[in-house]
Amino acid sequence: MSADIGVTGLAVMGANLARNLARNGYTVSLHNRSVERTDALLEAHGSEGEFVRTESLVQLVESLERPRRVLIMVKAGAPVDAVIDDLLPLLDEGDIVIDAGNSFFEETRRREERLREKGLHFVGVGVSGGEEGALNGPSIMPGGSEESYRTLGPMLEKIAADYHGEPCCTWVGTDGAGHYVKMVHNGIEYADMQVIGEAHDLMRSLAGLEPAAQGEVFREWNTTDLASYLIEITAEVLEHEDERTGRPLVDVIVDSAGQKGTGRWTAISALEVGSPVTAIAESVFARSISSQRELRAETNRVFSDGVDSTAADEEFGPEFVEDVRKALYASKLVAYAQGMDMLVAAGEEFGWDLDLKEIASLWRAGCIIRADLLDTIMKAFDGESSRLPKNLLLAEEFTEALNECLPAWRRVVAAAAEHGVPAPVFSSSLAYYDSLRRDRLPAALTQGLRDYFGAHTYQRTDVEGTFHTLWSGDRGEVEA
Numbered sequence: 141m142s143a144d145i146g147v148t149g150l151a152v153m154g155a156n157l158a159r160n161l162a163r164n165g166y167t168v169s170l171h172n173r174s175v176e177r178t179d180a181l182l183e184a185h186g187s188e189g190e191f192v193r194t195e196s197l198v199q200l201v202e203s204l205e206r207p208r209r210v211l212i213m214v215k216a217g218a219p220v221d222a223v224i225d226d227l228l229p230l231l232d233e234g235d236i237v238i239d240a241g242n243s244f245f246e247e248t249r250r251r252e253e254r255l256r257e258k259g260l261h262f263v264g265v266g267v268s269g270g271e272e273g274a275l276n277g278p279s280i281m282p283g284g285s286e287e288s289y290r291t292l293g294p295m296l297e298k299i300a301a302d303y304h305g306e307p308c309c310t311w312v313g314t315d316g317a318g319h320y321v322k323m324v325h326n327g328i329e330y331a332d333m334q335v336i337g338e339a340h341d342l343m344r345s346l347a348g349l350e351p352a353a354q355g356e357v358f359r360e361w362n363t364t365d366l367a368s369y370l371i372e373i374t375a376e377v378l379e380h381e382d383e384r385t386g387r388p389l390v391d392v393i394v395d396s397a398g399q400k401g402t403g404r405w406t407a408i409s410a411l412e413v414g415s416p417v418t419a420i421a422e423s424v425f426a427r428s429i430s431s432q433r434e435l436r437a438e439t440n441r442v443f444s445d446g447v448d449s450t451a452a453d454e455e456f457g458p459e460f461v462e463d464v465r466k467a468l469y470a471s472k473l474v475a476y477a478q479g480m481d482m483l484v485a486a487g488e489e490f491g492w493d494l495d496l497k498e499i500a501s502l503w504r505a506g507c508i509i510r511a512d513l514l515d516t517i518m519k520a521f522d523g524e525s526s527r528l529p530k531n532l533l534l535a536e537e538f539t540e541a542l543n544e545c546l547p548a549w550r551r552v553v554a555a556a557a558e559h560g561v562p563a564p565v566f567s568s569s570l571a572y573y574d575s576l577r578r579d580r581l582p583a584a585l586t587q588g589l590r591d592y593f594g595a596h597t598y599q600r601t602d603v604e605g606t607f608h609t610l611w612s613g614d615r616g617e618v619e620a
């Protein structure tokens with residue numbers, strides 16, 4: 141029997157994608173570096189559909205119908221190149237190699253170029269939704285050539301998450317565009333989780349709400365405009381009791397956040413394309429600080445935990461909790477606004493015609509950042525490009541909500557600063573908003589200083605041209 145598609149790499153994501161494909165009627169050839177994973181999958185789930193067992197890439201490729209479709213789902217980085225190197229001599233012109241892992245987009249661009257020169261299609265596909273999504277319908281963000289999508293698209297759309305009858309899968313752009321969009325998705329995911337963590341910390345430290353009680357608060361928030369998968373699972377995690385100790389699980393988990401790289405890549409790429417994704421970058425730094433455990437312990441010894449004791453004298457009741465909800469909504473909106481802004485900048489830099497409305501539509505189901513908010517984001521980005529808002533915060537769909545949240549957002553950031561509770565993304569998101577709306581920024585002084593020490597010149601508000609003050613001379617101004 142010839143298979144419709146081959147999957148190599150059968151850990152959590154590959155195994156579940158393979159099962160999803162088989163459950164949708166495709167014959168799936170299976171391969172894993174160590175054959176035990178292949179056999180474990182067949183033993184546990186072999187009856188779910190048509191699978192072909194293979195023990196080598198040669199067997200995998202031989203088992204496929206043409207043009208061959210090989211989906212790689214191995215650890216990102218060097219393993220992807222190792223698999224490609226082994227596959228290349230086995231493939232023919234027109235075959236399609238799909239990398240559905242979290243690969244760095246620049247590597248995808250390089251791999252796409254390398255395979256294109258050999259007449260092969262290389263498709264970098266962003267997949268989000270974790271284990272459950274991979275099995276039941278992830279959000280899928282494919283890049284690569286438009287031609288390859290004609291062959292591959294229907295298959296991906298069939299296994300993707302379904303949002304009211306629409307598949308959360310569409311071709312987003314050439315070469316590394318799919319992996320770029322997934323990377324930004326993860327950047328937003330970082331910021332979203334960080335602001336949820338800040339809300340949790342503030343409600344615990346200032347309002348004295350224990351995790352189980354907070355679970356109820358998050359459950360209630362999930363019926364408001366904050367409704368989203370991450371808010372929903374926050375309620376579950378906070379309410380979960382540790383089996384061993386009977387304490388809230390969140391209290392026995394080490395407070396050091398891991399990271400596999402996509403958030404860091406988002407921040408690095410944003411710096412390179414000149415997009416100020418402050419909320420996303422602060423979230424990456426927040427994870428880094430959390431992992432500096434020795435330094436944190438020593439600083440704690442020297443300065444103490446430091447939640448200001450005056451906090452107990454103040455009223456942090458239900459009104460404060462509602463303020464936190466509003467600060468969370470506004471900061472979450474900033475994270476999406478920054479992610480979208482960055483996609484525009486990257487589109488210009490890499491020649492991708494990214495459609496923000498389509499991208500928002502892909503994230504409405506199946507993925508980790510799925511949220512009711514995305515429907516409104518789609519509306520904001522609907523219409524002729526010349527009429528679209530320059531930034532999501534300017535979309536009329538959001539200006540009223542933002543104005544309504546603003547006083548609460550300021551109160552929460554002020555309370556956090558006053559009482560020593562770190563809230564880096566609540567604060568930096570508010571600073572981002574304030575910076576954008578400000579009539580004049582202190583960048584004028586920065587320009588003056590740059591001109592003083594490095595003759596870097598400046599422009600004037602009143603006259604066209606570029607100028608320099610003779611700081612070490614008579615301090616007259618000359619045109620540069």
Ligand SMILES: NC(=O)C1=CN([C@@H]2O[C@H](COP(=O)(O)OP(=O)(O)OC[C@H]3O[C@@H](n4cnc5c(N)ncnc54)[C@H](OP(=O)(O)O)[C@@H]3O)[C@@H](O)[C@H]2O)C=CC1
Nearest residue numbers: 149150151152153154173174213214215216219241242270
């Ligand atoms: N886990 C998640 O929630 C999500 C993961 N992703 C991405 O999907 C990809 C797969 O993730 P996941 O399923 O968690 O698996 P892992 O990232 O843990 O990778 C394990 C798989 O990679 C294979 N592998 C590792 N090195 C090599 C190599 N040199 N040659 C061949 N195969 C190799 C392993 O084979 P062996 O069994 O022989 O060791 C195994 O099949 C990653 O890029 C990940 O970032 C994307 C979305 C969500």
Ligand SMILES: O=C(CO)[C@H](O)[C@H](O)COP(=O)(O)O
Nearest residue numbers: 268269398399400401402508
């Ligand atoms: O892509 C994902 C979800 O969308 C993966 O779960 C990824 O591992 C999350 O990133 P990190 O491990 O750095 O938190």
